Amino acid sequence: MAKSIPSFESTSVETIQPLVNGLRAAFNTQVTKPIEFRLTQLRKLFWGISDNEAALAEALKLDLGKSAFETFLTETGWVKSDILYVCKHLPKWMKDGKVSDIPLTLWPMSPRVKKEPLGTVLIIGAYNYPVQLTIGPLIGAIAAGNTAILKPSEQAPNVAMVLGKIMSVLEPSCYSCVQGGIPESTTLLDQKWDKIFYTGGANVGRIIAKKAAETLTPITLELGGRNPAIVTKNSDIRLTARRLLWGKAINAGQSCISQNYTLVDRTVLPQLVTELSTCLAQFFPDGQASTPDYGRIATTRGWQRLKSLLDSTSGKILLGGKMDEKSRFMELTVVEVSSPTDPLIAEEHFGPILPLLPVPDLDAAIRIANEVDPTPLAAYPFGNKSEVETILARVRSGGATVNDTLYHAGQPVLPFGGVGESGQGAYRGKASFECFSHQRTITTTPAWLEMLLGGRYPPYTGKKLEQMKGMLNTKPNFDREGRVKVSILSYILNGKVVGVGAVLMGESFLLRFSDDAVL
Numbered sequence: 001m002a003k004s005i006p007s008f009e010s011t012s013v014e015t016i017q018p019l020v021n022g023l024r025a026a027f028n029t030q031v032t033k034p035i036e037f038r039l040t041q042l043r044k045l046f047w048g049i050s051d052n053e054a055a056l057a058e059a060l061k062l063d064l065g066k067s068a069f070e071t072f073l074t075e076t077g078w079v080k081s082d083i084l085y086v087c088k089h090l091p092k093w094m095k096d097g098k099v100s101d102i103p104l105t106l107w108p109m110s111p112r113v114k115k116e117p118l119g120t121v122l123i124i125g126a127y128n129y130p131v132q133l134t135i136g137p138l139i140g141a142i143a144a145g146n147t148a149i150l151k152p153s154e155q156a157p158n159v160a161m162v163l164g165k166i167m168s169v170l171e172p173s174c175y176s177c178v179q180g181g182i183p184e185s186t187t188l189l190d191q192k193w194d195k196i197f198y199t200g201g202a203n204v205g206r207i208i209a210k211k212a213a214e215t216l217t218p219i220t221l222e223l224g225g226r227n228p229a230i231v232t233k234n235s236d237i238r239l240t241a242r243r244l245l246w247g248k249a250i251n252a253g254q255s256c257i258s259q260n261y262t263l264v265d266r267t268v269l270p271q272l273v274t275e276l277s278t279c280l281a282q283f284f285p286d287g288q289a290s291t292p293d294y295g296r297i298a299t300t301r302g303w304q305r306l307k308s309l310l311d312s313t314s315g316k317i318l319l320g321g322k323m324d325e326k327s328r329f330m331e332l333t334v335v336e337v338s339s340p341t342d343p344l345i346a347e348e349h350f351g352p353i354l355p356l357l358p359v360p361d362l363d364a365a366i367r368i369a370n371e372v373d374p375t376p377l378a379a380y381p382f383g384n385k386s387e388v389e390t391i392l393a394r395v396r397s398g399g400a401t402v403n404d405t406l407y408h409a410g411q412p413v414l415p416f417g418g419v420g421e422s423g424q425g426a427y428r429g430k431a432s433f434e435c436f437s438h439q440r441t442i443t444t445t446p447a448w449l450e451m452l453l454g455g456r457y458p459p460y461t462g463k464k465l466e467q468m469k470g471m472l473n474t475k476p477n478f479d480r481e482g483r484v485k486v487s488i489l490s491y492i493l494n495g496k497v498v499g500v501g502a503v504l505m506g507e508s509f510l511l512r513f514s515d516d517a518v519l
Contacts, residue, residue, distance in 0.1 A: 004055065004058065005055060005058060005059055005062070005158045005161055006161055007157075007161075008154065008157035008158070008160060008161055008179065009161075009179060010154075010179050010180035010181065010183075010184055011178045011179045011180050011184055013180075013183055013184060013187045016178060016184065016187045016188060016191070017187070017191060019149070019176055019178070020120065020149065020188075020191045020192075022173065023120045023147040023148070023149065023173070023174060023175075023176065024119070024120045024147070026147055026173040026174045027117070027119055027120050027146070027147040027174070031171075031173075031174065032117060032145045032146065032147055032174055033117065033145045035090065035091060035094055037145075037171075038090065038142055038143055038144075038145055039087055039090065041142050041170055041171060041174075041175070042083050042086060042087050042090075042139065042143065043083075043087065044169045044170055045083060045135070045138070045139070045142065045166070045169070045170060046080055046083045046084070046087075047169070048166040048167075048168075048169035048170070049076060049079060049080055049083075049131075049135070049166060050080065052162055052165060052166050053076050055162045055165070056071065056075065056076055056131060056159065056162050057071045057076070058158070059156075059158035059159040059161070059162045060075060060130070060131070060156075060158075060159060062158045063127070063130065063155075063156040063157065063158050063159055064127075064128075064130075064156065064251065064252075064254070064295050064296060064298050065252070065294070065295040065296030065328075066251065066295050067292050067293045067294070067295065068292075069293065070250065070251065070293075070295065074129055074132060074250065074251065074410075075129060075131040075132050076131060078131075078132050078136075078410070079131060079132055079135045079136060079139065081412060082136060082139055082412045082428070082429065082432075083139055085412045085413070085429055086139055086140075086143050086412075086429065086432070086433065089429075089430065090143050090433070093115065093143075093430055093433050094115060096112040096113060096114050096115075096442075097112060097113035097114075097115070097439075098113075099111040099112065099113065103473065105452075105471050106443070108446060108449050109443040109444055109446075109449070110443065110444050111441065111442070111443045112441075112442050112443075113439050113440065113442070114439075114440045114441075114442055115144070115433075115434075115437040115438070115439060115440075116145070116437060116438045116440050117144050117145030117146045117436065117437065117438070118144070118146055118194040118195045118218070118436055118437065118438055119146060119147070119193075119194030119195070120146065120147045120148070120149075120193060120194050121141050121146045121147070121148045121149075121193060121194055121195040121196070121197065121436060122148070122149050122151065122188055122189075122191075122193045122195070122196045122197070123137045123138055123148055123149070123150050123151065123197045124151045124185065124188075124196070124197065124198045124199065124200070124208070125137075125150065125152045125153050125163075125199060126153055126199040126200050126222075126256075127153035127155035127156040127298050127299075128251060128254040128255065128256070128298060128350075129251065129255075130152060130153055130156035130159040130160070130163070131159060131163070133199045133222070134150060134152050134153070134163060134199075135163070135166075136428070136432070137197045137199070137220075137427055137432065137435075137436075138150055138175075139432055140427055140431075140432025140433055140435050140436050141432075141436045142170075142175070143432065143433045143436075144432075144433050144434075144435075144436035144437040145437075146194070146195075146436050147174040147175065148174075148175050148176075149176050149177070149178055149188070150163065150167055150175070150176070150177045150178070151177075151178050151179075151180075151185060151188060152164070152177065152179065153200075154179070154180060154181045155298055155299055156298060160179055161179070163177060164177040164179060189208065189211045189212075190211075192215055192217070193212075193215075193217050194217070194218075195217065195218050195219070195220070195436060196208060196212050196217055196218075196219045196220075197219070197220045197222075197425075197427075197435070197436075198219065198220070198221055198222070199222040199223075199256075200222075200223070201223065201224065202223045202224065202421060205221045205223050205423075208221070219424070219425070220417070220423075220424065220425030220426075220427065221418070221423045221424050221425065222256070222416075222417065222418065222423050222425075222427075223256070223377065223418055223421065223422050223423040224256035224348055224350070224377055224418075224422060225256070225260070225348065225373050225375065225376035225377040225378070225397075225398070225418065225421065225422035226260040226261065226345065226346075226347070226348050226372050226373040226376055227257065227258065227259050227260045227373075227376040227377055227378040227379060227380070227397070228259065228260070228261060228262070228263060228365075228368075228369040228372065228373075228376060228379055228380070228395065229244060229247075229259035229261070229262040229263070229379075229380040229381075229382065229405070230262075230263045230362070230365045230366070230369065230379075230380070230381050230383070230391055230395075231244075231262060231263065231264045231265060231268065231272060231382045231383070232362055232365075232381075232382065232383030232384070232387045233265040233267050233268050234383050234384045234387060235268070235382040235383045235384075235403070236382075236403075237268055237271045237272050237275055238275050239403070240272065240275075240382045240403070241272055241275030241276045241278070241279050242275075242279050243382075243403070243404045243405055244259065244262060244276070244380075244405060245276055245279045245280065245283065245332065245354075246283075246405065247259055247380075247404075247405030247406050248332055248352055248353075248354055249283060249294065249332060249352070250406065251295055252294065252295040252296060252297060252330065252351065252352045253332075253349075253350070253351045253352035253353065254295075254297070254298060254302075254350055254351060255406065256350070256377055257377055257378040257399070257406055257409050258378075258405065258406065259354075259378075259380050259405060260345070260348055260349060260355075260373075260376075261337075261344065261345040261355040261356075261357060261372070262354065262355065262356050262357070263357050263359050263364075263365040263368060263369060264356050264357065264358055264359065265358075265359060265360075265361070265362075265365075266359060266360060269336075269356065269358045273318055273319070273334065273336075273356070276334055276354070277319055280319060280320070280332065288320075288322075288329075288332060289322065289324070289329055289331070296327060296328040296329055297328040297329075297330055297351060298328075299328070300325065300328060302328075302350070302351070303323075303325055303328045303330060304325070305349075306330055306349060306350075306351040306352075306353065307323060307325075309343050309344055309347065309349050309353070310333065310335070310344075310353065312343045313335060313337060313342055313343055313355075314337070314338065314339070314342060315335040315336055315337035315338065315342055315344060315355065316335065316336050317333060317334070317335050318334045318335065318336055318356075319332070319333065319334035320332050320333035320334060321333050330351060330352055331352065332352045332354065333352060333353050333354065334354045334356065335353060335355050335356065336355075336356050336357075336358070337355050337356070337357050338357070339357075340357060340368045340371060340372055342355065342357075345357060345372060346372065362383075362387060362390065362391070365391075366390070366391060366394050366395055369395050370394070370395060370396075373421075373422075374396060374420065375396055375397070375398075375418070375419045375420025375421050375422050376396075376397045376398070376422055377397065377398045377399070377418045377422035377423065378397055378398060378399050378401070378406075378408070378409070379392075379395050379396075379397035379399075379400045380400065380401055380402075380404070380405050381395075381400065381402055381403070382403050383403075388402050388403070396419060396420070397419065397422075398416075398417055398418035398419045398422050398423060399414075399416060399417075411428070411429075412428055412429040413428075413429050413430075414428060414429070415427070415428055415429075415430075415431035416428045416431070417431075455467040455468055456468070
């Protein structure tokens with residue numbers, strides 16, 4: 001079948017600055033602020049994706065060898081579902097927020113929090129999920145009332161061209177698409193933005209962060225990390241094997257949230273390898289090279305990097321290992337390594353490689369995970385409830401899925417983002433709306449309140465100072481040792497029962513905290 005997608009073509013660098021200026025001028029007209037405008041644009045985006053779904057499927061097959069099932073599950077179906085979710089809840093999210101627990105002195109000023117758009121934003125997409133990770137942030141930007149420029153990844157050129165076509169259904173004065181590589185990205189970063197949203201590698205993330213810092217531009221960085229999976233001796237090994245393998249088979253392992261390595265209790269390692277072998281045969285009965293269900297590495301450069309890692313490891317290949325550079329095919333490859341300094345663990349490989357490192361116990365696994373990467377994007381504990389809680393308490397990560405992989409990142413109702421070197425900021429669903437919004441605090445001072453506020457004006461006197469002290473609560477409910485002072489009145493108001501002796505005394509008393517103390 002002949003290719004129906006036009007060849008990749010970069011945007012002229014000379015047109016970028018005028019394009020950005022035009023979007024900023026459009027934002028200043030307030031056209032993007034009304035809810036009906038936002039909903040209309042989101043609905044148009046939904047149908048733009050739906051009407052080009054076949055072209056996106058073709059493009060994803062060309063760029064990543066992605067199956068029709070994965071295309072729907074992780075790309076087109078995902079973003080369409082997110083649009084519908086945002087459209088349903090946007091009226092509620094846009095309402096001014098009420099302030100709870102306000103002091104009595106502030107109540108007459110009717111404090112509220114208004115969610116306002118940031119302005120004109122730049123969204124730089126990624127190649128591994130080129131629809132989801134590019135359109136996903138755009139949904140939030142539109143919902144929050146911004147104007148936006150989309151920069152798809154040039155490493156998925158066919159998808160980029162289809163995304164450019166989809167963008168044309170939106171209001172052209174408010175939303176546009178810029179195609180290209182380094183020269184175009186550099187020119188975009190030279191412009192003034194009200195927010196930059198970037199998904200990709202940490203090295204480019206640092207460049208963007210430095211550039212944004214020059215103009216104090218806020219950024220959201222969705223990066224990656226050397227994500228650990230930890231398999232204890234009490235985990236369900238058969239189920240663990242299926243779920244670990246699925247997490248690596250999706251998109252041929254090119255997921256920033258997939259496990260980069262697996263720490264396995266050495267007593268269950270042989271059983272895990274056996275179950276992984278069984279799962280491979282079940283998932284791909286005719287082999288991975290011939291099945292339409294298994295993808296390809298996105299670029300030749302990426303394939304060569306993965307091969308170099310496999311060549312440099314001191315580990316032993318237990319399963320898989322077949323590869324073909326011409327088709328960018330690389331089999332799911334299970335490798336037993338002996339050290340956390342092995343390249344397959346020390347580096348983020350971003351591919352279909354499953355390094356297994358046997359460990360003596362859970363403490364050793366936790367120690368190694370924290371040494372390899374103290375702030376990964378994801379963590380995957382497999383074990384009983386007690387073991388899982390121990391891992392979650394002692395291993396940090398942007399998100400986590402217990403006894404499974406990837407799932408925490410696939411729900412539009414849950415915020416997704418990294419921590420430390422795996423990123424900053426979060427999005428998805430409501431978090432996407434908040435990501436591109438500013439919470440503007442507003443108070444209104446009525447004229448009649450002046451009689452209570454006269455003490456704030458010079459000349460200042462001791463009487464005025466006492467008046468201000470009476471209006472502000474500066475009396476703590478704790479002593480210098482950090483012990484809470486519980487008064488009889490507060491105990492009664494909180495529905496607590498106190499001893500008769502304390503009631504008769506009518507005095508405050510100190511209550512030391514202990515494991516069994518009840519306040």
